[in-house]
Amino acid sequence: MSNTSPTLAQLEQKDTFIRRHIGPGKGEIEEMLSAIGASSLDDLIEQTVPAGIALPEPLKCGEGATEVEALSELKAVAAKNKINRSFIGMGYYDTHVPNVILRNVLENPGWYTAYTPYQPEIAQGRLEAILNFQQVTIDLTGLELASASLLDESTAAAEAMGLAKRVSKNKKANIFFVSDDVHPQTLDVVKTRAEMFGFEIVTGPAEEAAEHDVFGALLQYPTSTGEIKDISDIIAAVQAKKGIVAVAADLMSLVMLKSPGELGADVALGSAQRFGVPMGYGGPHAAFFATRESFKRSLPGRIIGVSKDTRDRPALRMALQTREQHIRREKANSNICTAQVLLANMASFYAVYHGPQGLKTIAERIHRFADILATGLTQKGASKGVALKHSTYFDTLTVMVENKEDVLAKAYANGMNLRSDLDGAVGVSLDETTTREDILALFNVILGDDHGLSVEDLDAEVTTQAVKSIPEELVRTSDILTHEVFNKYHSETEMLRYIKSLENKDLALNHSMISLGSCTMKLNATAEMIPVTWAEFGQLHPFAPLDQAVGYQEMIAELAEWLIDVTGYDALSMQPNSGAQGEYAGLLAIQRYHESRGDSHRNVCLIPSSAHGTNPASAQMVSLKVVVVACDSNGNVDLNDLRKKAEEVGDNLSCAMITYPSTHGVYEETVKEICDIVHEHGGQVYMDGANMNAQVGITSPGFIGSDVSHLNLHKTFCIPHGGGGPGMGPIGVKSHLAPFLPNHTVINVETAGKNCGAVSGAPWGSASILPISYMYIKMMGSEGLRRATEVAILNANYVAKKLEGHFEILYKGNNDRVAHECIIDLRPLKEASGVTELDIAKRLNDYGFHSPTMSFPVAGTLMVEPTESEAKYELDRFINAMISIRQEIAKVESGEWDATDNPLHNAPHTLADICDSNWNRSYDRMLAAYPAPEVHRNKFWPTVNRIDDVYGDRNLICSCPSIESYVEE
Template structure:
């Protein structure tokens, strides 16, 4: 891709430097000469704001490493055989102000209509107190996944509220902490039913034709590699004589009808099949919940609980099931345990990271949740409470009844007899084309079903005036000869048995005491204060890239031109998004070297899965259906083998040598042994051991020579941008974690985005979608419910790349590598660096070996992780990829002062361990074994430890200036799993 080819494909408003604030630049004829003649002061660019160390600090770190320059570092760290020969061909860096102006010009091309399209997405009102204090608050969106539960009690409580909300509304017993979207949640339910089935001959999954079309498509995609036959049909005529392991229903149906599913559920259970119900959560405040009519699983979207459309995401899907199936539920579950002092404490429970434990035996590759969005949805329920939610649902239903009555007065037949918020209308003599023309003038979107039928879905944003406008559209040239007041008097809304809900919900005090803004604000802040985020200190997690999420990058997320657009709005109304997608795809293609990009995968795990499906489809298109073997190094992230199995592949493990590199001999042997059935190699680069493997080209060549494709896990792309490109040295597919390298925040464990890049021969197989033209013509289908995944957070990555420019991006990569090597150099005398490259350098992260400390002092890696909390730090990645080690990744955003502060904490902890080794400290009663120390422990009347309170709570000078106190002491994880509690119960219920 060249500059000229990129520019040729962009209109003037699309060109990054073709406009400023939406206006073409004005240039005097002799501007270039005048610039040379007038010396102007240079303002500080965004890259200098994003990158932590200043020039003096950079030089000091280079001196420590004995390096002459950043170029010298790059030459030594990155193999010469894969280095880029020329700079990235991207637009020059824009300032924050310029980039926001350019993005505003793009956003202005989107048209925000009133969308009554439905299909599982509803307009909603985000309470401003939640928008400002959660969605726009770095104290919430820069948190990491709550694996260090002692410093994550706030969001864990919010997620426990979420789980309680879901179980109460669905009438089921246990829920997870959220999934990615409704379509993939339904697919996860299918897989769970399949794995639970006792009828091994049953390979059929029934899907009601009344389900949302995107959900049906995602389920079909997921079924193919698992050899599951999906039958889409009429539930009333379906014959369970066909060996069937599960069924999926929509409640209310996609056309809005509320059906009584009891008879169908009984028939399914009688045949041994499990039943999943995809249910609208708000409707369940009025309708009988799925758990009460026999459903085994309930899935759906919590988007309408205060989370904007966002053109498809991010949103938090829910997944609830029976307690009997708790060990098969996919994703994360928050559970209740207690800490070392016996206080109630929350942590992630059960198979939280099952893909690491079970790898190719895992039943799901999901290693994430939509935490930030689940927190918003839970806070929405806390704010409104059961009474408020029922009022919102009732008003929405009444307005829908009012609309139906008005349409009837206009002579239209409403085809939906019993509904909640959605109706289908027979247009009679009017055609959809005629109606669409009139609705456009009112800036209203409906859902066309066919030329004679239209669907209309209302929501909490709808007013009586909106209903009048809709009726005016349907009336055409005729005047309305009635008033809505006259219709209201004749309305009959609500439900009778067996449809009406009679059971209570959201009875826990948390849903009944924070209904004023003052109280909710204080509750949100109280939870936030329990969590450590990037607002407190660096989070040096290897493989997770916790870098700056700049404010300028985050601002556009809440612009209505991005946030308030329905995912299935006509493309003619979303031209700004189309420009954004094209530009971001071109940026990512240039950075990676790939020929095609799909933005659809809405998580890293989805990117892995999508990439492998593309490879699978490619082989099948060539008649190579037998190519099903996937080679995976034993050091790989656990989602790799889990994704491979989900894609219908057989995992063959490749060993690593003593230096942490792929064992070339073992790779060659296994590739040749499987040359007739080899599908792919999954490889992470730089390696999961934190080094640039010299033989990466040879690795790719071996796989290609034996008929396979190379899938590259892009988790470590932060060490490649501007220095090397995956497509150039042999990768055929690569997924990119935009929530790592490209600055989308982790949000406490989600959202994320995992787009994939592919070589030209794989473009025809990119994910497509049933409702929008996207992807390849030979695609297996969509992998996410929305065509472009979580579209509303893509402006974050666009802003980052636009503001950094090619030089800034490359400098960021070099400094990420520099920071990691500086920390490795400082810490190596105290904790040996386990793996280094041939030059003696690491990549952008390093693994410290702590295993010997168990023998010398009885200190486990967990003890050090918890002691770091007392110093005010989140622990690095613990015991992965090597048990008993920690993996540190500082990122380019951290200053030398912060790197030094962390190093000093680690060195001080090593001195504490040395005291144990020397017999100067008790091996059982020492600060590490009892860490972390809470304020309550440090100020208790009794102190029985051999070390002082001061040493426990204030081990470093900076802790006296600014102390982060953990909310609880060390948590007993085993107790929590033995005594599983995953919803809000009265506090006294946890005591025993």
């Protein structure tokens, strides 16, 4: 008998991560190749991808590691970070993440793999959590209307400046005033944004704001150095001159302080990070943003609103969507496409879990420690050259010292970080993790070991002396978080059940495929997610000294090297913390490049009519004029129209923004020619990174001829969508654009431009989620990355082939192939039957699927992107559902089913429908709820019926309705 047992090398090879990430096995791949008429994956790629853009050499990302190997290696890198106790503040604080939220939200794929709630009937859970976030924001800021979160505090301030310009009655003014006690990183980002808008930034003491002819002003409350002062008169003075006042506020301090709304502010903004979200070396963190009801159509970002469904029950949805860039394009309020939903959910659950009394206890404890520290420093400081700069504060003291460098050195030696960028002073910010031992250690560092102070004695003194470190007129007297949801779930048992009840209302990747075209909802592997919650990555302050972040810098540098290889560029910036932010940063680099060459007149951006809505919205953020280029009947950029438009704008051409493969899901043969035409006219080519999942390992933007791209790490490189955020949008650039990458005012980024302002609050953006992409590339290696692209293309072509006999596939490339996604044209069926794309999207919910992308890039279509992570079984289940729906449409088309009394028009069907004793529809209940045999195995029940969008917009409510309103009569 021959020995046929495998060798050790063969056994080890079988344990690669590649086979975990890629859904179809070898046999399934062969079956699908046979079905579409390709002999191999190489044959399919040759048929699909133009030969002229194929990479001549494989990637240089190394061999794929196993999950165990990759985690072990990254753990060793993470161990190089030094976790000091952080007292830096500046908007970033250590916090306790409640374990019930850590385990059941942050570490739970039911929460982190969900998509943006554009299909609200199957997203009621996260919509409720975000509505709670809005309620927290409204209550604490004292304003009427809140958004569903923004990217970070600094970019929220820049958005506030944009809102101020839109709504200010002082139309001729061009000055935006920023108080000199605003966080420096916020001023940095605001200055960058203002530069491209052509606004003038004036800084100075807050009291001088009304001395200038301003359209708006930004104040900090408490100030960056900790002072609490009454800014109501300043606000009133600016408003008297028709200016808009935004107040950047600390959310925890607002538990104890009079709200910005009560002080008269028009806008309040800030970070929700200290509500149970780790510092993470800068993010991701949800920013909050609130304003007046009258400014609702100028509010940046998303708003969650209360509407009603077809059974007249309250139902939540994203409200006023016509404000967003998808529809308004270059006339949009903002280019923001990603909120920070997962982080906003964590912050809202933190507020729910602690409730108003729990938050008050946390805030009072922080403030009491600040009083104790201040009292001790005041008592012993005079003889040691130590004094407090301010007599009022919440949690932050600015301590004047004679020997600043000695104090900082002693702090570092004792494992502590103080704020170091103040003249002749150090900053000390306390938080909910502060202990008595920390206070004694701070006394030792600032006063010396012989201070002789006792925390207990000082606590007694603070009580007996009734220290008034918060001005009496600024003490909050108004109630917060009175809604029942914040007063009910304070035991872990109840909190756990509340979180689970909301999770059960949402369809995420842990239930079924989410086949969204252009959104790449692929596996977010557990091994990739694990490092996110390591303390070595989570507990670092973004402004910690670089020698304490050696592990982070090593990981970021290696990830950047891989991404440069993948993209074919020469340099990369990790700072943009969303894809749209990456577009903005890339266009900013282009404009700075032109200005450096004396070409500041170049101000026109050519954008194909099929482009993502963020493209024209981003272009307007750098004051570019958008000229639309037509597409031909196959969905390709019309070369003749491109040449014509490029010639017409002549020397004013700044750039063109293209997506590749095209937004229509095909590899355009003429893409290199497109780049050549733009370059011939002195322009730069921006290639949108949304469809990189069809490029990795096969071609690259740099090889094709593009000058800059952003990368959606939350698409191609496996950072999960989180229900609508976080995202990351690093930009890769050719060498001539590298000197114009964003830098940072607090921490110099060596690989960035020397005099370039920031685009995000932290130097490396949302750094704590970069380990996800790092782990993905580390485990896939060069071979796995290419294989992922090949199988993504295979899966899309398989779906297109199986559906083409039932639906029209709108666009195809060479050899009738599509790229990694395909567009199903429903317009002929709609005309023949009256069944709409919306009906089909909602009917898919009954089959247990999230709808593909609806009516983009062509109205009346569905765009399907199955990704490489879906196995043939799941693809077949989706295909069978679509074919079954086609058969249902045929019954409407033939008249067998009434135009409105049919399961398509009434979808999705809820338990309330099926259990209704008054069921009076002409079709069977079982057909409504269980339209295919596979549905019986894993039924997902939408919790509300189809939602009335018009009602929700006409009756905007963005705060929590009463509990009674959810109870069905």
